[in-house]
Amino acid sequence: xxxxxxxxxxxxxxMREVAARDGAAFRTVIETFAPRAHRIGWRMLGNGAxxxxxxxxxxxxxxxxxxxxxxxxxxxxxxxxxxxxxxCLDRLRRRKFSSDxxxxxRADETPRADEMIDEDRMRGRTIAAxxxxxxxxxxxxxxxxxxxxxxxxxxxxxxxxxxxFESLLLRARAALRLSLGDAR
Amino acid sequence: xxxxxDKNTAAALDLYALPALSADFADRVIEKANTATxxxxxxxxxxxxxxxxxxxxxxxxxxxxxxxxxxxATGAFGDIARDVPVIGPLIESIAPAKPxxxxxxxxxxxxxxxxxxxxxxxxxxxxVAVPIATQNDEILREERHARREARLGARVEKMQARRxxxxxPTLSPERAVRRARIAERQARLRKEWNALSSEDRTAMQxxxxxxxxxxxxxxxxxxxxxxxxxxxxxxxxxxxxxDEEPTTTP
Numbered sequence: 001x002x003x004x005x006x007x008x009x010x011x012x013x014x015m016r017e018v019a020a021r022d023g024a025a026f027r028t029v030i031e032t033f034a035p036r037a038h039r040i041g042w043r044m045l046g047n048g049a050x051x052x053x054x055x056x057x058x059x060x061x062x063x064x065x066x067x068x069x070x071x072x073x074x075x076x077x078x079x080x081x082x083x084x085x086x087x088c089l090d091r092l093r094r095r096k097f098s099s100d101x102x103x104x105x106r107a108d109e110t111p112r113a114d115e116m117i118d119e120d121r122m123r124g125r126t127i128a129a130x131x132x133x134x135x136x137x138x139x140x141x142x143x144x145x146x147x148x149x150x151x152x153x154x155x156x157x158x159x160x161x162x163x164x165f166e167s168l169l170l171r172a173r174a175a176l177r178l179s180l181g182d183a184r
Numbered sequence: 185x186x187x188x189x190d191k192n193t194a195a196a197l198d199l200y201a202l203p204a205l206s207a208d209f210a211d212r213v214i215e216k217a218n219t220a221t222x223x224x225x226x227x228x229x230x231x232x233x234x235x236x237x238x239x240x241x242x243x244x245x246x247x248x249x250x251x252x253x254x255x256x257a258t259g260a261f262g263d264i265a266r267d268v269p270v271i272g273p274l275i276e277s278i279a280p281a282k283p284x285x286x287x288x289x290x291x292x293x294x295x296x297x298x299x300x301x302x303x304x305x306x307x308x309x310x311x312v313a314v315p316i317a318t319q320n321d322e323i324l325r326e327e328r329h330a331r332r333e334a335r336l337g338a339r340v341e342k343m344q345a346r347r348x349x350x351x352x353p354t355l356s357p358e359r360a361v362r363r364a365r366i367a368e369r370q371a372r373l374r375k376e377w378n379a380l381s382s383e384d385r386t387a388m389q390x391x392x393x394x395x396x397x398x399x400x401x402x403x404x405x406x407x408x409x410x411x412x413x414x415x416x417x418x419x420x421x422x423x424x425x426x427d428e429e430p431t432t433t434p
Contacts, residue, residue: 023214030210038205048203055205056213063217123199130200145189145197173188180196 012071019066030059033076036147037084043142044088046131054091058084074153081147082157085139092135129179137172144169339364 017025034055041054058080073079130138136158143154155165189197253274255261340360347354355363380388400408 023218026214026217027210030213034209034213035205039202042202043200051202052205052209055209056216059213060217060220063213064220119199122196123201126196126200130197141197145194146200169188176197177190177193180193 011076012069015066015069015076018063019069026063029062029076033062033080034059036077037080039146040081040084040142041088043130043146044085044135044138045091046127050091054084054087057087074156078149078153078157081143081149081153085143085157086159089135089139126180129176132179133172133175136168137175140165140169140172141176336361336364336368339368343367 014025014029018029037058038051038055041051042048045051045054061083062076062079130141133141139158140154143149143157144151149157151165151169152162154169155162158165158168160168256268340357343364344354344360354360377385
């Protein structure tokens, strides 16, 4: 279990206070865990506005379901990662089915390479490579690399069994390596 | 960050840094959370739902009660429903219970039927509970039966009187009743016959003749024919005997 996801004894106490509608406790939860939901949202959806929406929805869900919090579980951090990831996947799914516009090319969302100095150019390539991954592969990379989730926790977040997740992660890494290798 | 990526890939991934959340993010979320909490479960809606449920329940109970009372009043449950404390009086007010069947067999016979009482009037059957729906038919049947028995008794009495006037011995009650029944049936048939038109009488006569001929044809070679042959033989034998016997007269 990663450093970020390690459940603390204080998580349960904090959630008891949130369930009792303690505003100060909820503020603590937001300040501690909302950045994680925000990061996941940004990397999954590719922009800051959607990332804030995801972070806000995640926190509101935590607030509304605080009375159903299971003591001794995986902790708030794991819960936030799972909910934020699934909110992102739902939003991507809806975006694909509801939009009547052509899906823009992923490369278009990135800064133009010839306008970038080396580091910026490389950063743009990285973002393009991550965005070019299929949704679930992208989620696997974000959870395991950026959010430092264990394979087991990431598999739970994506509601997959561990073998299927490891296979998914393997394919994601291969695709990313190939894409970044071409960029270099 | 992860050992699964080579150094170059990991270095590239690390370039994807993100800006922090806006400073007032927590305030905005808390404000939204408080708004959402205030809107959760408005009490008016709950009360309305409770009243709606109560109204549906009471309509259901009322409808069931009316249907049960109607079914009981039409006799679907027999007399059992009349014994139920609440429903019984309700049924009684809608459909009063019909009188129990009268035991007509135990009614005092008319003086005319007195001589044939042992043979014509059967012993009274033990009373049996009759369903309400058939009580009217039962009463009518009993009345018809009593009238027929009285008429039969009068006919027997007249017949015995005629025999006494003619100097004939009176018949036993059983035989007198049997003859009276035959005479009554003949009288009824005669009455029906007289009521027919001439065309109907002709048609009926034709049907009777046809039936007789058919029966006779079926009987040919059967019992009737054998009987007739035997009778003829006996007659012939007796005649022969009478012819052979010598006259004893001087």
